[in-house]
Amino acid sequence: MKITQLNVYDVDLRHRAPAHNLIVIEIETDEGISGIGEVAMSYGVGAKSVIPVLETLAKKFLIGQSPFDSERIFQQCFDNSYWARGRSLAIYGAMSAIDMALWDIKGKSLNLPIYQLMGGKCRDSIRLYANHWYFDAWRPEEFAENALRVVEDGYTGLKFDPFKMSPQGEKSTPSRPVSKEWGDMAIARVKAVREAVGEHIDIMLDLHGCLNVSDAIKWGRQLEAFNPGGFNSEVQR
Template sequence: MKITKLTIWDVDYGTSFNVNQHPAILRIETDQGIHGAGEIGLAYGDGNRGAIHALAQLAERHLLGRDARAIGATWDRLYRDTFWGFSPGPLLYGAISAIDNALWDIKGKALGVPVWQLLGGRMHDSVRLYANGWFRNMGAPEAAAERALAIREEGYTACKFDPFEADRDGVFMWPKRHIPREWGLLAVDRVRAVREAVGPDFDICLDIHGNLGTTDAIIYGRMLAPHRPFFYEEPVDPNNVDSMEKVSREVEIPIAGGERLYTRYQFRPFVERQAMDILQPDIGLCGGISEMMKIAALGEVYNLHVQPHNCGGPVASAAAVHAVFAMPNFIILEWFPYWPDGRYDIVQEAYERKASHGRLPAPTAPGLGIELNDDYLGRYPRIEVG
């Protein structure tokens, strides 16, 4: 089964959450009429167009004419023969991840089974989700509490937000390394108000986006701990294992991170030094399904949990869903049910529209269980290779 063509779409939604939103979608076609879908994990922020052109170059040099079923050999080739594969970063590994996920989709379709079946079989009947993307114009603590209560009433049992990323009027801004005390106390008050609103049986996940200095991460982490956060994500620079380890020792909240780490090799020091309790590889950046399962296995050796970072489009969500159903140390999956930009229409039946009461049942369709929506994608510019 030879790879004959790749098509890449740059789906640009402009600015949302104060950053550019632009999922990049891949289709790989074969000479047997079976095709697979992938997505570059750089769906927000800057840099996705660099990854799109890296993907096109990889297609020309390493994919066309090769066996689509040889997933492991393809991953190894992209790691070893591209020269820069030995030094992982978001542009190259965003491209590699999209390729890997599309090849798993092809293989599942060719064999007529869901991808989770190829990864060792289903470990869970359904998976738990936490709601993200609900906190626009959060402002005063009471506003955050009111919205979180609505999420609980929708059936979710967990949510995530960054309590530091907006002022009292709800204006978005990243905090400085040394955050003003009034701003820090406002963040603590937001978490307190949410906890009081949702009660003790609802989990609150906190994402700090790596913005705090080590001292402030410890000071405010200790203030947040009595409100029992489910985890404290990227409290400091995501690549600084020493700072992360120090915060982990000093703050009684499980530490999470990993969306800006690529391959098992970058996760290794955080795992070996127990600097994180919950690993968060992004399936569209870490190296795809193939690499995420290896990262999960590495974490399992140290009794760590995995919560895949999932903040893109519905193709990335589909890949993450199949990985976690086959993952013994999976704990919870990030979920964005409130995107206003229409991205769920990138595929014909998005998993985001199938979740109910904060859970998702196991997919049964072959491959990733999705099909790209050509009519919708036709609105956006594309690159074709082959």
């Protein structure tokens, strides 16, 4: 089995929340089996920058190769790219999508689920948390109402960015330093959500790397009162 072609599907979903630009790839083979992969970085400014990277990697390292040599293909992409060694998100996004599609081909060819090829499953179920549920919320009470709907759907954990600054719902970066107005708004949103869902629901705060060190300390101390289950953020230095 040999790889014959890579197709890129640019699915522009920026007209609706969460405003992503979905990029999906399909790798075809000479035996009629194809695999699907997704570029996880396809949102925000530069979302389409991965497309020419995908096309270049396909031409240099994919066409004519066996999809079962996915590890070698991955290593070739890494070793022969200066930007892969420099941790370029576009390169890594492309390599990840290609690797995903190659595993998909292997699973279909062997008629086995991918988890069995990777060593077998470790559990029968996995806990999920809800995300993107807050994109159309603005006032604290709207956050609370949306959070309750999430809990009613059966989720026991939810993640959100209380510092978002746009009623339209897209991710946005607060001014630096965070003003008292926006900081108080963020605290009020978290307070409203915690009071709505109760203490048995895990709350995770995704701050999108937007807080500097002093703001992370200042507002983080206030957020502790609402017992967030975890922070998914990077502090700017």
